[in-house]
Every structure is written in structure tokens, then in C-alpha cells.
Amino acid sequence: xxxxxxxxxxxxxxxxxxxxxxxxxxxxxxxxxxxxxxxxxxxxxxxxxxxxxxxxxxxxxxxxxxxxxxxxxxxxxxxxxxxxxxxxxxxxxxxxxxxxxxxxxxxxxxxxxxxxxxxxxxxxxxxxxxxxxxxxxxxxxxxxxxxxxxxxxxxxxxxxxxxxxxxxxxxxxxxxxxxxxxxxxxxxxxxxxxxxxxxxxxxxxxxxxxxxxxxxxxxxxxxxxxxxxxxxxxxxxxxxxxxxxxxxxxxxxxxxxxxxxxxxxxxxxxxxxxxxxxxxxxxxxxxxxxxxxxx
Amino acid sequence: xxxxxxxxxxxxxxxxxxxxxxxxxxxxxxxxxxxxxxxxxxxxxxxxxxxxxxxxxxxxxxxxxxxxxxxxxxxxxxxxxxxxxxxxxxxxxxxxxxxxxxxxxxxxxxxxxxxxxxxxxxxxxxxxxxxxxxxxxxxxxxxxxxxxxxxxxxxxxxxxxxxxxxxxxxxxxxxxxxxxxxxxxxxxxxxxxxxxxxxxxxxxxxxxxxxxxxxxxxxxxxxxxxxxxxxxxxxxxxxxxxxxxxxxxxxxxxxxxxxxxxxxxxxxxxxxxxxxxxxxxxxxxxxxxxxxxxx
Numbered sequence: 001x002x003x004x005x006x007x008x009x010x011x012x013x014x015x016x017x018x019x020x021x022x023x024x025x026x027x028x029x030x031x032x033x034x035x036x037x038x039x040x041x042x043x044x045x046x047x048x049x050x051x052x053x054x055x056x057x058x059x060x061x062x063x064x065x066x067x068x069x070x071x072x073x074x075x076x077x078x079x080x081x082x083x084x085x086x087x088x089x090x091x092x093x094x095x096x097x098x099x100x101x102x103x104x105x106x107x108x109x110x111x112x113x114x115x116x117x118x119x120x121x122x123x124x125x126x127x128x129x130x131x132x133x134x135x136x137x138x139x140x141x142x143x144x145x146x147x148x149x150x151x152x153x154x155x156x157x158x159x160x161x162x163x164x165x166x167x168x169x170x171x172x173x174x175x176x177x178x179x180x181x182x183x184x185x186x187x188x189x190x191x192x193x194x195x196x197x198x199x200x201x202x203x204x205x206x207x208x209x210x211x212x213x214x215x216x217x218x219x220x221x222x223x224x225x226x227x228x229x230x231x232x233x234x235x236x237x238x239x240x241x242x243x244x245x246x247x248x249x250x251x252x253x254x255x256x257x258x259x260x261x262x263x264x265x266x267x268x269x270x271x272x273x274x275x276x277x278x279x280x281x282x283x284x285x286x287x288x289x290x291x292x293x294x295x
Numbered sequence: 296x297x298x299x300x301x302x303x304x305x306x307x308x309x310x311x312x313x314x315x316x317x318x319x320x321x322x323x324x325x326x327x328x329x330x331x332x333x334x335x336x337x338x339x340x341x342x343x344x345x346x347x348x349x350x351x352x353x354x355x356x357x358x359x360x361x362x363x364x365x366x367x368x369x370x371x372x373x374x375x376x377x378x379x380x381x382x383x384x385x386x387x388x389x390x391x392x393x394x395x396x397x398x399x400x401x402x403x404x405x406x407x408x409x410x411x412x413x414x415x416x417x418x419x420x421x422x423x424x425x426x427x428x429x430x431x432x433x434x435x436x437x438x439x440x441x442x443x444x445x446x447x448x449x450x451x452x453x454x455x456x457x458x459x460x461x462x463x464x465x466x467x468x469x470x471x472x473x474x475x476x477x478x479x480x481x482x483x484x485x486x487x488x489x490x491x492x493x494x495x496x497x498x499x500x501x502x503x504x505x506x507x508x509x510x511x512x513x514x515x516x517x518x519x520x521x522x523x524x525x526x527x528x529x530x531x532x533x534x535x536x537x538x539x540x541x542x543x544x545x546x547x548x549x550x551x552x553x554x555x556x557x558x559x560x561x562x563x564x565x566x567x568x569x570x571x572x573x574x575x576x577x578x579x580x581x582x583x584x585x586x587x588x589x590x
Contacts, residue, residue, distance in 0.1 A: 021316040021382030053346050057376020058383075064401035070383055077372045081352020087316030088353075088365055106359035 004110025008168040013115045014123035014188030017136045022083040036107035050076035116189045119159035126150045144221035148228040156191035176289045177208035181222040182241050199245035204294040206246040210235045213252045236261045243267040248292040299405030303463040308410045309418035309483030312431045317378040331402035345371035411484045414454035421445045439516035443523040451486035464493050471584045472503035476517040477536050494540035499589040501541040505533045508547045531556045538562040543587040
């Protein structure tokens with residue numbers, strides 16, 4: 001097995017947003033809380049045992065002042081403590097990478113969680129009627145129930161990958177692209193200058209896992225987004241995105257009939273169970289990925 | 296009696312401070328919570344029924360990362376909702392005056408609460424050994440148990456009084472200077488350019504109440520601060536501060552023997568009970584003040 005301290009996760013920051021003075025990093029925090037066993041089991045985000053007094057108070061102000069647009073994002077009291085810590089440290093000049101290491105330390109995590117960049121990247125979604133939404137407005141407020149005409153990663157062009165992320169992606173024995181949303185979760189990571197090139201240069205050791213199984217996203221709007229953007233909402237569509245910089249793509253047995261089509265777009269299909277519904281299945285998938293790189 | 300909507304309170308903002316990304320306004324909030332009957336009766340600040348989950352979470356991060364200097368200011372969950380609202384509105388470009396009106400609206404207050412200025416003023420306290428503290432570091436963290444060599448109001452010189460405060464102080468039938476700390480509560484209000492001059496120009500209708508009774512401050516460090524600054528910690532010291540712009544000073548019967556000395560420094564002493572331990576006593580004191588202006 002792999003020691004947690006030997007594992008680094010390079011994480012999307014395009015979901016980050018400013019709420020009421022605080023910088024909220026949903027991807028980083030959800031990973032931290034989940035790996036620490038502290039995530040709210042009912043929601044899959046936020047903290048177990050959460051209370052909502054601050055949000056209730058904020059919403060009371062919003063109601064009294066007829067601002068229905070304020071307070072739609074659910075910030076729990078315990079979660080707010082994390083955001084207050086992050087705001088405090090960022091105001092002191094700490095890098096997001098440092099603050100993230102501190103938060104994972106609080107939760108006793110062994111692995112390193114590395115924001116792909118310390119620069120602000122903000123995923124923006126434009127709808128067919130021309131409205132531009134922040135990622136959280138799209139994902140949480142609109143429950144990703146709107147069509148999307150385009151997605152852009154504001155700030156990505158000028159962002160620099162962190163030294164830590166650069167070294168991790170350069171020196172790791174293997175790079176696994178998790179079964180995340182290729183457009184809005186993996187996309188902002190790849191959009192940081194140097195990241196895609198870095199993966200391409202070590203393509204033989206990069207293995208991706210398809211988040212699309214049987215034509216549907218395991219969760220979230222990956223399939224609808226890919227369709228909206230004119231891509232195929234299947235393992236083949238995922239393969240087209242990843243082929244330039246990944247050697248192999250793990251596809252679920254339910255998609256075994258598409259293995260040939262995946263191979264034809266230039267990435268090696270690995271047919272293996274890919275649904276991480278138990279820790280054992282997750283560990284097995286990790287082993288498949290590690291075995292799937294060229295050695 | 297006076298209708299609450301005819302009353303405006305011009306309020307000190309020198310106690311304001313930034314905590315973890317949020318602007319905290321202890322004077323404005325404590326007045327709001329108190330007048331709304333929502334103040335925590337045990338502490339005299341914060342909200343009744345408060346919970347502390349966010350602060351506990353913040354302190355957990357501080358402990359895990361050996362930052363004992365973070366999290367000493369007690370921010371309750373309900374109170375945080377107010378600060379989140381304020382941060383949200385200030386980030387939208389609202390003036391502090393507007394945000395304060397919104398917060399008092401939430402709490403159903405009738406009177407107008409007017410920050411003396413929308414510009415940031417920050418009271419700074421320097422100790423004899425040369426350390427400079429923010430007001431909350433001095434007042435809360437150090438429990439005002441340190442000696443003070445000097446007090447300054449950072450930002451005051453360039454601050455402008457709000458139109459609302461200016462008009463209120465110009466047009467009011469009477470101005471009452473509450474029995475607050477003359478140095479660090481009334482001082483930052485008077486330090487805003489134009490405020491002292493405005494009071495001076497209508498001196499006949501300005502009545503102050505001494506916060507020093509029997510040589511002791513009713514609460515807080517007023518007496519010790521005045522001593523530190525080389526002033527007399529008595530109604531006479533208070534009289535010296537207020538004589539240039541106030542016609543009369545209410546002193547408690549316990550200080551009746553100092554009425555002559557008060558008069559000698561140029562302000563008319565009004566001997567009357569000044570301790571507001573019940574609503575009836577507070578109302579009586581208000582009547583004394585209103586009667587104390589020249590008509």
C-alpha cells in the first residue's frame with residue numbers, strides 16, 4: 001500500500017468564491033472533511049454535527065432588508081470557523097497552499113492537499129441567454145439546472161502553478177486524474193499554464209478515471225455540461241478530453257462496449273469497476289490506476 | 296416623551312476592527328442589541344441565546360497550528376451573522392451608515408443610529424513600553440489592565456463626518472453626550488473634523504453626563520485612562536474636557552461637593568442622579584439633560 005504522506009492531491013480552486021468577506025474553497029474543504037471522516041454524511045459537504053445559527057442570523061438581516069439574493073449559500077457554524085481561519089491567514093499574507101496545509105493539519109490528514117495555484121481562479125458559466133454566473137451560483141443556487149453556453153476560468157491565463165504542485169506532478173511515480181467533472185473540476189486545473197504541458201511530458205504515467213458511467217455522470221452536471229458544450233456525454237467524450245496527456249482511461253464494465261471507441265481516440269481503455277461506493281472498491285480502483293501506468 | 300424616530304445617536308467607530316475578513320463594530324452592535332432587548336444579559340455585549348460553534352472551530356485551527364494569538368475575540372454564531380451581513384454590504388459599496396440602518400431595521404429599532412463617519416477610524420493605544428495595540432486588543436485581549444501612554448485615532452484627521460451625523464448634530468433640539476468614556480468613546484467622535492466645532496457653535500444646547508462618579512468609572516477604564524494621561528479622574532477632569540463645547544455637565548449627588556470646582560472650569564454643574572440602573576432612572580436622567588440645555 002501507499003503511505004498517505006507519499007500522496008499529494010492537486011486540487012481545483014475554480015470553485016472558490018468570496019462570500020461576505022470570506023474566501024470559501026469548497027473543493028479543498030470537501031476533500032479535507034471527507035478524508036478526515038468529518039464530512040456531513042447527509043449532504044456530502046460541510047461538517048458532521050453542523051449548526052446554522054450564523055446563517056440564520058444572516059438570513060434574518062437579508063429578509064428584513066428584502067435581499068433575497070443574500071444568504072443562499074449554506075455556511076454552517078463549524079464550517080465558518082474554517083473560513084475565518086483562512087480569511088485571517090490570507091489577510092496575513094499566507095499563501096493558499098500554506099493555509100490549506102494548516103487546515104489539513106487541524107483535521108489530522110496525512111496526505112498533502114495542494115491547490116494547483118495560489119492565484120485566484122474563478123470558474124464562470126455563461127448561460128444561453130447571456131447571463132454569467134459564478135460557479136457556486138451555477139452549482140448551488142441554480143442547482144446546475146440551467147443550460148450552459150460556455151465555461152471560462154477567470155484568472156487562469158495569468159495564474160502560476162505553485163512550486164509544490166509543479167514538483168508533485170513532476171516527481172510523482174504516477175498521476176491519477178480522479179473521476180471528477182472534466183469540464184469544471186479538472187478543467188480549471190488543466191487551464192493553469194504549465195499543468196497540461198507537464199502532464200503531457202509524462203503522459204505514460206498518467207491514468208484517468210471516467211466520471212461518466214453508462215452515459216451518466218456519477219454525480220453532478222458533467223454529462224449535461226459536456227452535451228451543452230457539444231461533446232459526447234460518454235466515456236468516449238471523456239477520452240477525447242484526456243487523450244493528449246493521459247496514457248489510459250479507466251472505464252466501468254458497463255461501458256465495456258465503448259472500449260474500442262475509447263482506444264480509437266488515442267487513449268488506452270482499462271475496463272474495471274470504477275464506482276467507489278465502499279473503501280474497498282476505492283482501494284481496488286486505486287490499484288487498477290497504479291497498475292495502468294506504463295512502467 | 297420623545298418619539299424614538301425623533302432620536303438620533305451619533306456613534307463612535309474607533310472601536311471598529313477587522314477580524315478574520317470581517318469588519319466588527321462593537322459600539323454600533325452593542326447599542327443595537329441593547330436597545331432591541333436582544334443583548335446577552337450576562338455579558339452586556341453580544342446576543343442573548345448565543346452559541347459558539349464557529350469560534351470553537353476557529354480556535355481548533357489556531358491550536359492545531361500553534362497560533363495562540365488567533366481567536367481571542369469572542370464572536371458568537373448569531374453575532375457573526377451580523378458581521379457577515381455587514382461585510383457583504385460593505386463589499387457591495389454600501390456606506391457604514393446604510394448598513395447600520397439595515398441592521399437596526401432587522402432588530403426593529405425606532406431611533407436612528409449614526410456612525411459619526413463612514414471612513415475607517417481606528418483607536419490605537421500605546422503603552423509605556425512603546426507597544427501599540429488596537430482598541431480591542433487593549434480592551435478585550437488585555438482587559439484594559441495595562442497602563443496607557445497615549446491614545447490616537449488613526450484615520451480621524453482625514454475622516455469626514457457623514458451628512459446624516461452632521462445634520463443630526465446641527466438640527467437636534469438638544470445634544471446629550473452620554474456617560475461614556477471621554478477618552479476612547481467620546482474622543483474618537485470629537486476627533487472627526489467638524490464635530491467639535493459643530494458642538495461649540497451650539498454649545499448652549501449641549502449637555503454632557505459624567506461617566507465618572509465618586510472618582511470611579513461607572514464601567515471600563517475611563518478613570519485609569521484619564522489618570523494615565525495626566526488628567527484628573529473626577530467630574531472635574533471630565534468638566535475640563537467638555538467645557539469648550541458643552542453648556543452643562545450632569546454630576547451625581549455623590550460628587551455634589553465638586554460642583555463648585557466644575558463650575559470654575561467653565562461648565563455648569565447639574566447635580567442629579569446619573570446612574571442608569573433602571574429604565575425609570577434612565578428616563579429621569581434624560582429629562583434632566585433635556586431640561587439642562589439653555590432654552
